[in-house]
Amino acid sequence: MKYKSVFDIIGPVMIGPSSSHTAGAARIGRVARTLFEKQPEKVNVSFYGSFAQTYKGHGTDVAIIGGILDFDTYDPRIPNSIKLAEQAGIDITFIEEDAVTDHPNTARIWMTDGTKQLEVVGISIGGGKIEITELNGFELKLSGAHPAILVVHDDKYGAISSVTNILAKYRINIGHMEVARKEVGKTALMVIEVDQNIEEGVIREIQSSPNIIQVTRMVE
Structure with missing residues (x-):
């Protein structure tokens, strides 16, 4: 992998211990929120690979929900995002998956507001960078870093x-x-x-x- 600057190696400004497991997760959640275009009423998050093994200790759960609440990676509200989401009436379920995926840091987000549904698969590829690899069953490659x-x-x-x-x-x-x-x-x-x-x-x-x-x- 080639890096354009030292910031690609250090990673982004963020809340949490890991650029891959925290900042990357927040960005996956935020892209999902952007694509959904509103706050959901119900969210299911499936974690795969190392995400499934370490998401509680690395704050992947609070990060991805923070992203769904439209918080940036450095937002101080991220550690309390699950509580804030529940206070906002969002029903949240976390699922630890055993299936082997192409990338170890993989999350699948399903959300609904009762009238529309969205399913997004995202991977955290390091340094806070992500790729969205699936949207409602369509395979794609979206970085979320550009308009x-x-x-x-x-x-x-x-x-x-x-x-x-x-x-x-x-x-x-x-x-x-x-x-x-x-x-x-x-x-x-x-x-x-x-x-x-x-x-x-x-x-x-x-x-x-x-x-x-x-x-x-x-x-x-």
């Missing part, structure tokens, strides 16, 4: 180009893009990381394009 849009769309001709043409019109540069689908001709997911935050008007224009079902924006 991005996630576009759910019908798997039809022209859907992808309609989105990229709009981004080009507004001179928005794409840093990373990938498309995932479960079945040909059904629903697909575009993940597009860009170099600057995308204005709400651009999001509305994308949302109104043919074959676009839902657009979720992640700002830096």
Whole structure:
């Protein structure tokens, strides 16, 4: 792994003992909250590998719930996040999984508000860095470190180009893009990381394009 600066080695400013198990977990939770777009009523968190073995001692549980409450890695409320979430009416369940995953620091978050559901799988890859590897059954690779849009769309001709043409019109540069689908001709997911935050008007224009079902924006 290559590091861009000494801060990539030291890790982020954070509450807790471990950049991988605490800061990374908080970021996974916060990305899940961003994708859900609101506070959930019920959260199930499944821990795998070393997360499952050490989450209580390393504060992975409070960190991931802190992220779901939209706390940053250095927020002093993180140690009390489970209590704060319960006071806010959020039902929380932690599950220690035995299944072997591709990465030892893996968490699966399922959340609902009674009307919508979201399931996210994230891994903590070291130094507080993360990757979201699955969203509602779609495989993807999302760092959460850059502005991005996630576009759910019908798997039809022209859907992808309609989105990229709009981004080009507004001179928005794409840093990373990938498309995932479960079945040909059904629903697909575009993940597009860009170099600057995308204005709400651009999001509305994308949302109104043919074959676009839902657009979720992640700002830096």
